[in-house]
Amino acid sequence: xxxxxxxxxxxxxxxxxxxxxxxxxxxxxxxxxxxxxxxxxxxxxxxxxxxxxxxxxxxxxxxxxxxxxxxxxxxxxxxxxxxxxxxxxxxxxxxxxxxxxxxxxxxxxxxxxxxxxxxxxxxxxxxxxxxxxxxxxxxxxxxxxxxxxxxxxxxxxxxxxxxxxxxxxxxxxxxxxxxxxxxxxxxxxxxxxxxxxxxxxxxxxxxxxxxxxxxxxxxxxxxxxxxxxxxxxxxxxx
Amino acid sequence: xxxxxxxxxxxxxxxxxxxxxxxxxxxxxxxxxxxxxxxxxxxxxxxxxxxxxxxxxxxxxxxxxxxxxxxxxxxxxxxxxxxxxxxxxxxxxxxxxxxxxxxxxxxxxxxxxxxxxxxxxxxxxxxxxxxxxxxxxxxxxxxxxxxxxxxxxxxxxxxxxxxxxxxxxxxxxxxxxxxxxxxxxxxxxxxxxxxxxxxxxxxxxxxxxxxxxxxxxxxxxxxxxxxxxxxxxxxxxxxxxxxxxxxxxxxxxxxxxxxxxxxxx
Amino acid sequence: xxxxxxxxxxxxxxxxxxxxxxxxxxxxxxxxxxxxxxxxxxxxxxxxxxxxxxxxxxxxxxxxxxxxxxxxxxxxxxxxxxxxxxxxxxxxxxxxxxxxxxxxxxxxxxxxxxxxxxxxxxxxxxxxxxxxxxxxxxxxxxxxxxxxxxxxxxxxxxxxxxxxxxxxxxxxxxxxxxxxxxxxxxxxxxxxxxxxxxxxxxxxxxxxxxxxxxxxxxxxxxxxxxxxxxxxxxxxxxxxxxxxxxxxxxxxxxxxxxxxxxxxxxxxxxxxxxxxxxxxxxxxxxxxxxxxxxxxxxxxxxxx
Numbered sequence: 001x002x003x004x005x006x007x008x009x010x011x012x013x014x015x016x017x018x019x020x021x022x023x024x025x026x027x028x029x030x031x032x033x034x035x036x037x038x039x040x041x042x043x044x045x046x047x048x049x050x051x052x053x054x055x056x057x058x059x060x061x062x063x064x065x066x067x068x069x070x071x072x073x074x075x076x077x078x079x080x081x082x083x084x085x086x087x088x089x090x091x092x093x094x095x096x097x098x099x100x101x102x103x104x105x106x107x108x109x110x111x112x113x114x115x116x117x118x119x120x121x122x123x124x125x126x127x128x129x130x131x132x133x134x135x136x137x138x139x140x141x142x143x144x145x146x147x148x149x150x151x152x153x154x155x156x157x158x159x160x161x162x163x164x165x166x167x168x169x170x171x172x173x174x175x176x177x178x179x180x181x182x183x184x185x186x187x188x189x190x191x192x193x194x195x196x197x198x199x200x201x202x203x204x205x206x207x208x209x210x211x212x213x214x215x216x217x218x219x220x221x222x223x224x225x226x227x228x229x230x231x232x233x234x235x236x237x238x
Numbered sequence: 239x240x241x242x243x244x245x246x247x248x249x250x251x252x253x254x255x256x257x258x259x260x261x262x263x264x265x266x267x268x269x270x271x272x273x274x275x276x277x278x279x280x281x282x283x284x285x286x287x288x289x290x291x292x293x294x295x296x297x298x299x300x301x302x303x304x305x306x307x308x309x310x311x312x313x314x315x316x317x318x319x320x321x322x323x324x325x326x327x328x329x330x331x332x333x334x335x336x337x338x339x340x341x342x343x344x345x346x347x348x349x350x351x352x353x354x355x356x357x358x359x360x361x362x363x364x365x366x367x368x369x370x371x372x373x374x375x376x377x378x379x380x381x382x383x384x385x386x387x388x389x390x391x392x393x394x395x396x397x398x399x400x401x402x403x404x405x406x407x408x409x410x411x412x413x414x415x416x417x418x419x420x421x422x423x424x425x426x427x428x429x430x431x432x433x434x435x436x437x438x439x440x441x442x443x444x445x446x447x448x449x450x451x452x453x454x455x456x457x458x459x460x461x462x463x464x465x466x467x468x469x470x471x472x473x474x475x476x477x478x479x480x481x482x483x484x485x486x487x488x489x490x491x492x493x494x495x496x497x498x499x500x501x502x503x
Numbered sequence: 504x505x506x507x508x509x510x511x512x513x514x515x516x517x518x519x520x521x522x523x524x525x526x527x528x529x530x531x532x533x534x535x536x537x538x539x540x541x542x543x544x545x546x547x548x549x550x551x552x553x554x555x556x557x558x559x560x561x562x563x564x565x566x567x568x569x570x571x572x573x574x575x576x577x578x579x580x581x582x583x584x585x586x587x588x589x590x591x592x593x594x595x596x597x598x599x600x601x602x603x604x605x606x607x608x609x610x611x612x613x614x615x616x617x618x619x620x621x622x623x624x625x626x627x628x629x630x631x632x633x634x635x636x637x638x639x640x641x642x643x644x645x646x647x648x649x650x651x652x653x654x655x656x657x658x659x660x661x662x663x664x665x666x667x668x669x670x671x672x673x674x675x676x677x678x679x680x681x682x683x684x685x686x687x688x689x690x691x692x693x694x695x696x697x698x699x700x701x702x703x704x705x706x707x708x709x710x711x712x713x714x715x716x717x718x719x720x721x722x723x724x725x726x727x728x729x730x731x732x733x734x735x736x737x738x739x740x741x742x743x744x745x746x747x748x749x750x751x752x753x754x755x756x757x758x759x760x761x762x763x764x765x766x767x768x769x770x771x772x773x774x775x776x777x778x779x780x781x782x783x784x785x786x787x788x789x790x791x792x793x794x795x796x797x798x799x800x801x802x803x804x805x806x807x
Contacts, residue, residue, distance in 0.1 A: 015491070016496070018500070060485065083467075085246050088249055104442065105435045106436065328656045331658065357664055360664065364660035364661075364664055364667070365658070369736055
């Protein structure tokens with residue numbers, strides 16, 4: 001199995017200028033991830049699980065370390081890659097799945113789901129067909145497909161979001177509690193899709209409130225609970 | 239401890255826009271202080287900052303309306319080379335008319351209020367040399383339609399239209415010639431919130447359908463967040479921080495940016 | 504060497520009314536105007552014994568071009584006999600001793616307000632048009648400094664925009680007189696308020712046309728054999744007034760530009776606008792031997 005990600009000494013903290021202090025999130029995290037591997041991040045609330053995902057995705061700026069991602073375009077350090085390179089990777093190779101949908105006014109559910117395929121260069125028709133398939137898969141009722149998700153309930157929005165986030169196979173998938181408050185059918189669809197992607201070689205790092213949901217997928221676990229790996233670590237609620 | 243960001247490595251395309259060390263003073267006021275930025279094809283750069291931060295001045299310089307005291311500005315286009323600030327008036331006008339579109343906050347700056355809406359759009363095509371009435375009409379209505387302007391009001395003068403519709407006419411005018419660069423100066427400021435959302439949505443669609451490279455200036459973080467891939471934060475003429483939009487909003491590094499982000503409702 | 508030897512003695516009057524330096528300036532500006540066809544040249548515009556706006560620009564050019572052997576014709580809206588035309592003609596003759604004529608064929612110099620005669624002008628003739636507003640960009644750009652830059656840049660998109668607006672609003676180009684025209688493929692000029700009918704007469708004409716605005720202090724020119732193209736869309740052809748089928752009520756002349764005379768019963772009759780052409784037509788009908796020149800239009804059509 002080829003290595004997808006090499007994390008070395010990753011350290012993140014937050015400087016709060018208005019409080020005049022610095023809050024550490026995690027220190028010196030190191031691990032490797034191979035294609036098709038599923039890594040579960042564990043730890044108590046505030047251990048920095050989501051922070052780690054966001055730091056890998058570059059929504060957060062790390063303080064130190066190195067994260068080598070072996071992209072289709074070559075190896076690159078995600079912590080230091082230029083913004084445009086990150087944008088390119090996010091479009092083509094790195095996905096981030098949360099439970100929250102960023103809906104936009106006057107964009108239908110199916111158009112929203114089809115968007116990643118459109119951006120990847122697929123025709124509008126093919127993208128829409130695929131989008132409908134996944135909306136059905138996640139149990140979004142057909143009469144909602146052409147409606148605007150801004151008005152949907154939280155649960156329906158979440159399903160639209162999952163369909164959108166998982167429609168395009170990625171090289172690396174970051175999962176931030178995607179199953180929280182999901183109904184049984186959708187959860188099953190999600191796990192099935194993750195299994196399918198994993199088998200196709202997608203490497204995944206996930207944070208799950210109930211890891212049992214994905215128990216069969218987990219290959220490895222990293223526990224971020226302070227004291228387990230690094231005695232000095234001081235954790236912070238993000 | 240800080241991490242320095244590398245130069246682009248994976249992206250093969252050259253930046254469309256490259257501004258280097260652009261400075262401008264008005265009397266004793268340093269409006270823009272050594273600003274450098276690169277924008278890649280298809281990218282949307284947002285510039286945020288409060289009034290007087292120099293963001294609009296910088297945008298006007300990108301539209302070649304203002305000449306800086308120093309600095310250079312290049313666009314990666316076959317028809318121009320060298321520092322665009324050195325172009326003469328004629329070359330500037332042709333470049334702006336054919337390759338750069340702009341939408342101003344104040345429609346009076348961008349539109350002839352008493353001419354027809356379609357005529358306002360057609361003017362761009364006329365400047366570029368189109369002399370067929372039927373083609374002018376067709377292209378003008380295409381651009382207005384793409385800007386989601388109601389076609390039954392094609393020939394209504396902007397003076398009779400609502401603010402949101404006026405911005406759509408400006409937008410249609412800006413995109414009529416398929417510009418390489420679209421500049422937006424507070425495009426939704428002053429509009430009702432609901433209208434604002436619709437205009438933003440139109441911009442987003444256009445950006446996705448046409449892959450237009452955009453630079454958008456706004457003091458409204460919501461606008462920037464909706465549209466921009468990358469954000470540059472300006473204060474007192476200087477860039478205090480630049481980064482991916484979600485990073486600037488979720489993990490601002492500079493004290494000023496933190497203050498700005500936290501002040502948002 | 505004294506000042507007296509270097510300067511001319513005072514004279515009670517100058518030949519042709521204007522003093523020598525005024526005429527020299529106008530000659531120079533006319534040469535410039537001929538050198539850059541259609542481009543407006545500023546000049547000082549002296550006082551003449553006539554109110555600004557009544558043809559002072561044309562008058563100054565005529566006064567500069569006059570000599571005792573130049574035969575002069577003056578028309579106002581095509582008519583030789585209007586008060587204004589008659590006054591200017593008499594004034595020109597008085598200050599220069601030049602002979603006058605009403606016949607286009609006999610004239611060396613024709614000063615005109617708002618018309619070009621129907622008979623073709625020759626290489627040896629000069630047409631002087633009085634111009635109220637020399638700036639074609641004024642309706643689209645009130646700031647004259649910017650308008651000048653626009654001329655310099657040949658930035659004429661707005662002129663077409665004006666036509667576009669007229670078609671959109673009225674279904675056709677509404678511009679009647681002063682139809683903006685591109686001269687020698689470079690400068691857009693206003694050909695003075697001549698009707699659309701007259702604009703094609705300037706295109707590749709054999710004669711020199713000088714256009715002069717006294718109040719606005721601008722001279723421009725159309726040299727002989729110069730292209731004058733009315734601004735049009737490629738797919739909306741230029742149209743002259745539909746006068747080809749009209750007959751002059753007084754002379755019976757047909758196929759020329761007519762003045763409309765409204766009647767009490769609401770109908771209209773027509774009179775040929777080129778008055779001397781009408782007079783010649785009447786004389787011919789009465790059996791007099793008159794010489795007609797070749798006309799620009801034949802049966803209301805201009806051969807291309």
